[in-house]
Amino acid sequence: MEGTAVRGRLTWQTATVSAVMDETPTVRTLSFEVPDWAGHRAGQHLDIRLTADDGYRAERSYSIASAPGEPVAITVERLDDGEVSPYLTQDVQPGDEIELRGPIGGYFVWDPPADMGPLLLLAGGSGVVPLRAMLRHRARIGSSVPVRLLYSVRRLPDVIYHSELTAEPDGVQVSYTLTRQQPPGWTGYARRVDQAMITELAWPEGQMPLAYVCGPTNFVEAVAADLVALGYPPQRVKTERFGATGTP
Amino acid sequence: MVGPLEDAVLDGNAIGGLLIELFGTEMTAAVGTCGVCGTSGHVAEMAVYRPKLGTVVRCRVCDNVLMVFVEVRGVTCVDLHGLAQLA
Amino acid sequence: MSPISRGFHRRHEEAEPAGRVPPGQYVTHDFPVLSAGPTPHTPLANWTFSIEGGSSPASWTWQEFQALPAETVTVDIHCVTRWSKLDTSWTGVSLDVLLDAVSYDAPYVLAFCDGGYTTNLPVADLKGGKAWVAYRYGGNPLQPEHGGPARLLVPHLYFWKSAKWVRGLRLRETDAPGFWEMYGYHMYGDPWKEQRYAGD
Numbered sequence A: 001m002e003g004t005a006v007r008g009r010l011t012w013q014t015a016t017v018s019a020v021m022d023e024t025p026t027v028r029t030l031s032f033e034v035p036d037w038a039g040h041r042a043g044q045h046l047d048i049r050l051t052a053d054d055g056y057r058a059e060r061s062y063s064i065a066s067a068p069g070e071p072v073a074i075t076v077e078r079l080d081d082g083e084v085s086p087y088l089t090q091d092v093q094p095g096d097e098i099e100l101r102g103p104i105g106g107y108f109v110w111d112p113p114a115d116m117g118p119l120l121l122l123a124g125g126s127g128v129v130p131l132r133a134m135l136r137h138r139a140r141i142g143s144s145v146p147v148r149l150l151y152s153v154r155r156l157p158d159v160i161y162h163s164e165l166t167a168e169p170d171g172v173q174v175s176y177t178l179t180r181q182q183p184p185g186w187t188g189y190a191r192r193v194d195q196a197m198i199t200e201l202a203w204p205e206g207q208m209p210l211a212y213v214c215g216p217t218n219f220v221e222a223v224a225a226d227l228v229a230l231g232y233p234p235q236r237v238k239t240e241r242f243g244a245t246g247t248p
Numbered sequence B: 001m002v003g004p005l006e007d008a009v010l011d012g013n014a015i016g017g018l019l020i021e022l023f024g025t026e027m028t029a030a031v032g033t034c035g036v037c038g039t040s041g042h043v044a045e046m047a048v049y050r051p052k053l054g055t056v057v058r059c060r061v062c063d064n065v066l067m068v069f070v071e072v073r074g075v076t077c078v079d080l081h082g083l084a085q086l087a
Numbered sequence C: 001m002s003p004i005s006r007g008f009h010r011r012h013e014e015a016e017p018a019g020r021v022p023p024g025q026y027v028t029h030d031f032p033v034l035s036a037g038p039t040p041h042t043p044l045a046n047w048t049f050s051i052e053g054g055s056s057p058a059s060w061t062w063q064e065f066q067a068l069p070a071e072t073v074t075v076d077i078h079c080v081t082r083w084s085k086l087d088t089s090w091t092g093v094s095l096d097v098l099l100d101a102v103s104y105d106a107p108y109v110l111a112f113c114d115g116g117y118t119t120n121l122p123v124a125d126l127k128g129g130k131a132w133v134a135y136r137y138g139g140n141p142l143q144p145e146h147g148g149p150a151r152l153l154v155p156h157l158y159f160w161k162s163a164k165w166v167r168g169l170r171l172r173e174t175d176a177p178g179f180w181e182m183y184g185y186h187m188y189g190d191p192w193k194e195q196r197y198a199g200d
Helices: A085-091 A125-140 A162-166 A195-201 A217-229 B012-023 C062-066 C095-100
Strands: A013-024 A027-033 A045-051 A057-063 A073-077 A097-104 A119-124 A147-153 A172-178 A210-215 A237-241 B031-034 B040-042 B047-049 B055-058 B065-072 B075-079 B083-086 C048-052 C058-061 C071-078 C083-094 C108-113 C118-122 C132-137 C151-153 C166-172
Touching (some): A057 A125, A057 B012, A097 B012, A119 A217, A125 A147, A125 A162, A125 A217, A195 A217, A210 A217, B012 B047, B012 B055, C083 C095, C095 C132
Parallel strands (some): A147 A172, C048 C166
Antiparallel strands (some): A045 A097, B031 B083, C083 C132
């Protein structure tokens, strides 16, 4: 059953880690060589399966951090009491084999030119990962869709892909809000995302914007509600909840 | 409204792989209709509880149980009776 | 054949068999919260505990329930998801007290709860100082995420039988599967015989 890729079916396959890169002290990106990868869309995820030598298995889902056409990559945040994330962020080395299956997802995806409305991307913590895939995809295809990214983290060193986001490609505006601690001289937002912040940053509803919200459940619930309160039709607000990753 | 337990509730995106395994196709964009309150929504937007005993998918509006998946000895029991429709 | 993930191992090693921990379990110092649905928040003014069926059903309001004789017990609890927690302290009303208030000869109950959860038990496993409706944990009022205001506590069975947010018992002639039992979990659930799933 495994290894034979039947078009349209999702099977576990063995990938080889080709590179690892630390994005922050607790976040690492792993790139893979996947022999039967069918390609993916920006926003999709994959499932990872680990098998210990006593047969014990653990499975987790991770958003794909790379754009369609780039090598498959995931970005993993190490959770202190985690079972899989400490292994992926500290023990896995290039050359190691990992089972994965994907791509998965047909809802939380961005598919230009099917939708050319301005993009509003709202990320809480590691929720930035699938949104970054969308940004990389946009750059690769030379899209001029205007983008605003609002990225909420506790402290500046927690920002993932910081240098990439700082480069701010044409038409992409990035705003951060640092909810716990700010560096001296910080003039940006310094609180949890709220209605006022969203009102300042959101594209006017009349421009037919498309919003993608990703992060811890509480973050996504609050932000999605704020967007709908601002007049965004619910079907123009796409959500992906990552569950608990600690308090904001 | 927010609390430590509520943060652990996921959505249908989290079971995308499980659904492909069971239904043979991508299901997160599929639209389900709650058999109790009639609310229609994408599977991706449904409330997903994963207490490790199994996976319970509920209507976001009325909390009605829409789908239950329990794996026992490699076989998954699938209960969809809470859904009026799934397309 | 899945490749072995080099260096990967489970986070919790199984407990040394010491007579205290059932097979296949590990000891935790946390108190994991597992829920199949949103946490109910029934106001105490609306809360009742009922025993239905039998020839003289009974019901207690929260105030009436608090007036019943209660005891504090220290027990070990064992979850089917493999964690065990030792020496947990609970205060509640014994099911012996509650069942003595009704007249019945049914051999089974179905416990029912806010939020719709159910689980089935033999009456015999609720009697003889083996089960309580607990409303305090560790000396404090039972928190909602752990089943407060009150939950069933039946420590000699897997903890899914200790139904959170319990509101009563329905006496029955036959053993009817509750929520998890319907999907393949064991009808009885003795952790010492590793009765996790039907057929174990």
